[in-house]
Amino acid sequence: MIPTAKEAPADAEAPSHKLLVRGGFIRRVTSGVYQYLPLGWRVLSKVSQIVREEMNAAGASEMLMPALAPTELLKETGRAEDYGDLLFRFEDRHGRDCYLGPTHEEVITDMMRQAVSSYKQLPLNLYQIQTKYRDEFRPRAGLLRGREFLMKDAYSFDISLDGLNAAYDKMYQAYVNVFTRCGLDFTVVEAEAGPIGGSASHEFMVNCATGEDTIMVCPSSGYAANVEKCEIGERAEPSGGFFVGEPSGELDEMHTPDCPSIEDVCKFMKVKPKNMLKTVVFKVVKQSEEEEKGYPGDWWVVAVVRGDHDVNLGKVSAISESKLQLADPAEAKAFGFEIGFVSPRAAVGKHQTLMIVDPDAAVGMDAAKGKPMFWATGADKKDHHVKHFNWQRDLGKDPVAANKDSADCFFMTGSIRNAIEGDPSPRAKGVALEAKRGIEVGHIFKLGAKYSSAMGFRVSGEDQQLHDVIMGCYGIGVSRAVAAAVEMSCDDDGIQWPAAIAPYHVLITVMKPGDAKSAEVAQQLAQEISDAGLDVLIDDRDERPGSKFKDADLIGVPMRVTIGEKGLAEGAVEVKLRSDRQSKGSFVAIGEATAKCVEAIEGT
RNA sequence: CGGGGCGUAGCGCAGCUUGGUAGCGCGUUUGACUGGGGGUCAAAAGGUCGCAGGUUCAAAUCCUGUCGCCCCGACCA
CATH class of the missing domain: 3.30.930.10 (Bira Bifunctional Protein; Domain 2)
Structure with missing residues (x-):
C-alpha cells in the first residue's frame, strides 16, 4: 500500500x-x-x-x-x-x-x-x-x-x-x-x-x-x-548624545488617506521606512507595587522605534517593569492618542505616561551623512503624517534634560525592538548577528x-x-x-531520508518481475540484508523501469539495489545511493551486495 | 480575525462570459507490442458538477443562501 x-x-x-x-x-x-x-x-x-x-x-x-x-x-x-x-x-x-x-x-x-x-x-x-x-x-x-x-x-x-x-x-x-x-x-x-x-x-x-x-x-x-x-548588543550613543541635532526642515504636515500600514504611508509620502518613527501605545495592566503606591491610576507606555523595526512587547514590559497590553484605540483616543497616527509629541505633557525610545530612533544627527536626521512620523490626527520631525524642537522641551530629571521620568531610551540581521551581537563585540x-x-x-x-x-x-x-x-x-x-533534505525528484528514520534502508528494484532468476536473487538478497539488521522493501511490481526508478527516488529510501538482466548475466547487481544524483551506480557481485548496503547505511 | 482564491471522475484541470446530450490529461481495467529513468496502440469502466433554495420549457453555467478547502497577513509551540 x-x-x-x-x-x-x-x-x-x-x-x-x-x-x-x-x-x-x-x-x-x-x-x-x-x-x-x-x-x-x-x-x-x-x-x-x-x-x-x-x-x-x-x-x-x-x-x-x-x-x-x-x-x-x-x-x-x-x-x-x-x-x-x-x-x-x-x-x-x-x-x-x-x-x-x-x-x-x-x-x-x-x-x-x-x-x-x-x-x-x-x-x-x-x-x-x-x-x-x-x-x-x-x-x-x-x-x-x-x-x-x-x-x-x-x-x-x-x-x-x-x-x-x-x-x-x-x-x-x-x-x-x-x-x-x-x-x-x-x-x-x-x-x-x-x-x-x-x-x-x-x-x-x-x-x-x-x-x-x-x-x-x-x-x-x-x-x-x-x-x-x-x-541586541549595545548600540553606540551618537557623539553628540541621543536626541541632539538640528531640524532637517520645517515641520511639514501631509494628508495621508487610506494608509493603514507604515509601508503605505512611506509609499505615499515617498519616505523610507527607516526614516519613519513608529509609535506604539500600550496600557499598563499591572505594575510593581512600589510604583502602584507612588502613582495610582492608569498608566500608559509609549514605545518608539524606527519604522523598519518591530516593537518587542517583552522588552518594553521588562524595561517599564509592568505588564502591558496594546492600547484599545477608542480608550487611547480619549486620552489623546490617535492610534495609527501617534507621534512622540503625543506623550508630551501627559501624566502617568512613560515614553521609551529605541536607541536607533533616538537619533538627532545622521552620522553617516553628517547632517541633521530626517524623520517622518504621525501628526496625531487621523489620516495625517508629518515630515522633518525633530526631537528637540518638537517635543517642546529638551528631551535630554527631561530624561535626566528624576522627578519627571516620562522619557527614556531603551532597547525595545526585535533584533534584525546585522544588529550587534550581545555576546561578542563588533560582531553582527545573522538571521x-x-x-x-x-x-x-x-x-x-x-x-x-x-x-x-x-x-x-x-x-x-x-x-x-x-x-x-x-x-x-x-x-x-x-x-x-x-524540508531539510529533498530535491525535485523526491525525499532523501536520513538513514536513521528512513521507512526502509534498502529498496530492491526487480527489473523483470516475471523472471525466476531475478525473483530468486531478490528474495535471497532481501533475506540477507534483513538478517544484517536493515529494513528492506522489494519492488517487484510489473511496471516500467522508469516508473520504478521515479518512485524509488520519490519515497527516498537511502540505498537502492537493482536486479536486472545486465548484472545477472555476470552474477552482479547494481547498488546506488539515493543521495548520489550523478553517477549511474556501480555493479557488485551478488554476494557482496549486503556488505555494501550495511557499509553505506552505517556510513550515513 | 482581515485580504485573495477554489469546490466538475481517484489526482490535476477545461467547460460557466452568451443556459440546451458531461469533457481533457494522469491513474484504473482488458488486450497487444514493449522492457534501465513515468513507453506505444486499441478498447473499457468511472461524475446526484460541494450542499440547499430560486429564476427558467431547460441550470455545471444565472441569482440567493450555506458548507468545505487553500493561499497571504495578523497570531501562535
Whole structure:
C-alpha cells in the first residue's frame, strides 16, 4: 500500500507536504488532520523509537494520558481562558465541558498531586508520545502545522530549583541526542517561555530556509535566540548624545488617506521606512507595587522605534517593569492618542505616561551623512503624517534634560525592538548577528511552580514543611520532525531520508518481475540484508523501469539495489545511493551486495 | 480575525462570459507490442458538477443562501 502520485495535490505548497503526499506517506483527512499510511507510519515510528530510547536513557518513564479531559482541570490554572479558540472544546451528552489536550501539564499534575506527597518520591520525570489537538487559526504545510499532531511531552518534578536545573540539563542533552540521531541539522536557541509559562526555555530548530521561524545567531560566540528573545548588543550613543541635532526642515504636515500600514504611508509620502518613527501605545495592566503606591491610576507606555523595526512587547514590559497590553484605540483616543497616527509629541505633557525610545530612533544627527536626521512620523490626527520631525524642537522641551530629571521620568531610551540581521551581537563585540530560518521541533521549559502552586501540588520536605513542586516540561513535535527532515533534505525528484528514520534502508528494484532468476536473487538478497539488521522493501511490481526508478527516488529510501538482466548475466547487481544524483551506480557481485548496503547505511 | 482564491471522475484541470446530450490529461481495467529513468496502440469502466433554495420549457453555467478547502497577513509551540 504505497500509493504514489505523479502530481501533487493542488492544495500543497510546502515541499514536505507535496512529497509526503505524492510518496504515499500521508493523506489529508480534513484541514490540518492527516492519516499515516504504512510508509508514513514507519517513519513516524522510527522517530518515536529514537525519542523513546533517549528519554528512557535519560531516566524518564513512559506513560500514556488521555487526549480527552474535563475542562475543570484547565480552569484550575486559568488556561481554559488563555488558550481561547486554540482549544478543542465541547460538551459531552451530560453537558459536561470537555477538551482535547493541546498539552498535558494539568492532567499530569492532577495525577501527581494524588500520587505523590513526599520529597522522598522525587525527583520524577514522566513522558508520553501522544496525539495532541490544537484548533489552529490556520493549519498549513501538511504535517508542519496540523490541528492533530504527534508529540512527545515530558514533565519533570523536583523538590528544588537545583533539581529542576539538573533535570533540565539532562533533557537538553537528551534532545541533542534525539535530533542528532534523527540526522537533523539543528540549532538550539534561547526562547521566550510563552503561554506555558516559566523561567527559562530553549527551542530546537531544524535549519531550513523554508522554516516558519526566524532565529538570530552570533557567528562568533555561538549565541542563538529566536527573534522575540534575542538581545541586541549595545548600540553606540551618537557623539553628540541621543536626541541632539538640528531640524532637517520645517515641520511639514501631509494628508495621508487610506494608509493603514507604515509601508503605505512611506509609499505615499515617498519616505523610507527607516526614516519613519513608529509609535506604539500600550496600557499598563499591572505594575510593581512600589510604583502602584507612588502613582495610582492608569498608566500608559509609549514605545518608539524606527519604522523598519518591530516593537518587542517583552522588552518594553521588562524595561517599564509592568505588564502591558496594546492600547484599545477608542480608550487611547480619549486620552489623546490617535492610534495609527501617534507621534512622540503625543506623550508630551501627559501624566502617568512613560515614553521609551529605541536607541536607533533616538537619533538627532545622521552620522553617516553628517547632517541633521530626517524623520517622518504621525501628526496625531487621523489620516495625517508629518515630515522633518525633530526631537528637540518638537517635543517642546529638551528631551535630554527631561530624561535626566528624576522627578519627571516620562522619557527614556531603551532597547525595545526585535533584533534584525546585522544588529550587534550581545555576546561578542563588533560582531553582527545573522538571521536564519528554522522549524521548531523541540521546546524545553523550566516551569517552576506555576502549575503546582495553581493546582495545589505540594509535598512535605525534609524540613517537615509543605513545598510547591518545581516542574519542567519538555516537548518534541514528532510528526513535525518528520516533515522537517523532508524540508531539510529533498530535491525535485523526491525525499532523501536520513538513514536513521528512513521507512526502509534498502529498496530492491526487480527489473523483470516475471523472471525466476531475478525473483530468486531478490528474495535471497532481501533475506540477507534483513538478517544484517536493515529494513528492506522489494519492488517487484510489473511496471516500467522508469516508473520504478521515479518512485524509488520519490519515497527516498537511502540505498537502492537493482536486479536486472545486465548484472545477472555476470552474477552482479547494481547498488546506488539515493543521495548520489550523478553517477549511474556501480555493479557488485551478488554476494557482496549486503556488505555494501550495511557499509553505506552505517556510513550515513 | 482581515485580504485573495477554489469546490466538475481517484489526482490535476477545461467547460460557466452568451443556459440546451458531461469533457481533457494522469491513474484504473482488458488486450497487444514493449522492457534501465513515468513507453506505444486499441478498447473499457468511472461524475446526484460541494450542499440547499430560486429564476427558467431547460441550470455545471444565472441569482440567493450555506458548507468545505487553500493561499497571504495578523497570531501562535
